[in-house]
Amino acid sequence: MTRPAWDWRLSDLASVPQNGLTVFSCFACGGGSTMGYKLAGYTVLGNVEIDPQMMRIYQQNHSPRFTFLMPIQEFKLLPDSELPPELFNLDILDGSPPCSVFSTAGAREDKWGAEFAFREGQAVQRLDDLFFDFLDVAEKLQPKVIVAENVKGMIVGKARGFVSLILSRFREIGYRVQLFLLNSATMGVPQKRERLFFIAARNDQPFPALKLEFNEQPVLYGEIRSGEGKKINPDSATYERWQKKRPSDLNMGDVTEREEGKTSNFNTILLKDQKVANTLASSSVFLRVDVPQHISERDAIRIQTFPADYDFLDTDVQYVCGMSVPPLMMQRIAEQIHLQWFK
Structure with missing residues (x-):
């Protein structure tokens, strides 16, 4: 009897056909996105993560080739000579910049532009800057595709001003970007989780507009x-x-x-x-x-x-799961990027 898609094992990854495409993940947390790419046949080369606890879990479960335990602000300043050459020939740069300041819960505007000791990495930092730090990494590595995930709250109310700045930055570094608001419940995930995805192609890549439409049966x-x-x-x-x-x-x-x-x-x-x-x-x-x-x-x-x-x-x-992208959600997106752009 075939198991449902949500009932899977890390050991299943050994039998997934490989597509030859490479990914590097920023803000990797427990590796929800990493597992989604692997389920879709990608090779995930490694990760950047600020939280030592999350890094231990990531290494335990994913055995990355290249791993950097440091803030993204430090990673982006590393000399090119200290980075593996594989990172300068990436198919996808993936990232989920910590997003609690954009959540629609609470008085979120009070946290914008200020430093707080957020749970993400137990570090005092300005989370509303991290998306731009991530794009600085993209400018440095110049991957063919950038995939960034964030909360729906980014396109609600005053936060839309941040989105405009982010879109401008994508264009400045040479990428054309599309926004997708997706609900994981339509993607085989047993959860109503709405998330915003920025998916961008480098200007020299002859890719058509990406289409993401999912209508899978809800899992109760x-x-x-x-x-x-x-x-x-x-x-x-x-x-x-x-x-x-x-x-x-x-x-x-x-x-x-x-x-x-x-x-x-x-x-x-x-x-x-x-x-x-x-x-x-x-x-x-x-x-x-x-x-x-x-x-x-x-x-x-x-x-x-x-x-x-x-x-x-x-x-x-629950903390590890709640902080991560559902692997099945990322798998569905990664499959379409492969089919529509790379295949």
Whole structure:
């Protein structure tokens, strides 16, 4: 019996036909994008990552040839002589610049242009600059294609000004760029995760306009549900609210607003078997609606389409998954780039 696409193993990569194309990944985190490219037949040469913990996990699971544990700001300043020549002949430069300052949750504008000790790499930095640092790397390496992923919030409200600046920078360094807002639920991922993708071709590449249209059958939570989750503490306020939920409630915020007149807990999702899971964020909470339990770690792995044999070492499973691009989402994109541009 053939396993569904979301139920896969790192060991499956050994049987994937190779397409001869190379990728280098910036802000690699746990390697969600890396696994997507590998599933599509690409060779991922290595990565840049600021977080030592994430780097250990990346090396454990992906065995990169070239790996750089440093901020992107330092990597872009390395002399060409200190970089492997393969990086100057890349097919794709991939990157997911940390994006929490563009999230639509909270007073995000308060963080723009200021330095904060963000969780990404436990470093004090300006996250709204990192996309431009990434493009400086692209200018240095001159890959044929650039793929950058970010949150939908970049095209909402005042953040659109940042997007205009980013598009201008793409053009300045010699690339023509397209924007795609994609929902992973249409791409075989058991999760409603909307993400913005900047996909750019170097001006000397004779590629037509890329078309990305996905309409796969949604994968419901009940199809991937597995194992026992951590029980909700029966003495907690969460348990009391969980008991007061109604069939129409989508999250604990609905309960809190109705029962207590407070606007809070909207990030605690009530997950139903007949629904597609919401975005798995590193800080979100998913509760099963039919039993007083959190989802299981195996659920989180499947929702994010990480492989069943991924070694998380001593790191929180949901944090690694929530910070990463779903491998299956990137696989679908990488396949189309290969078919429409390189094949």
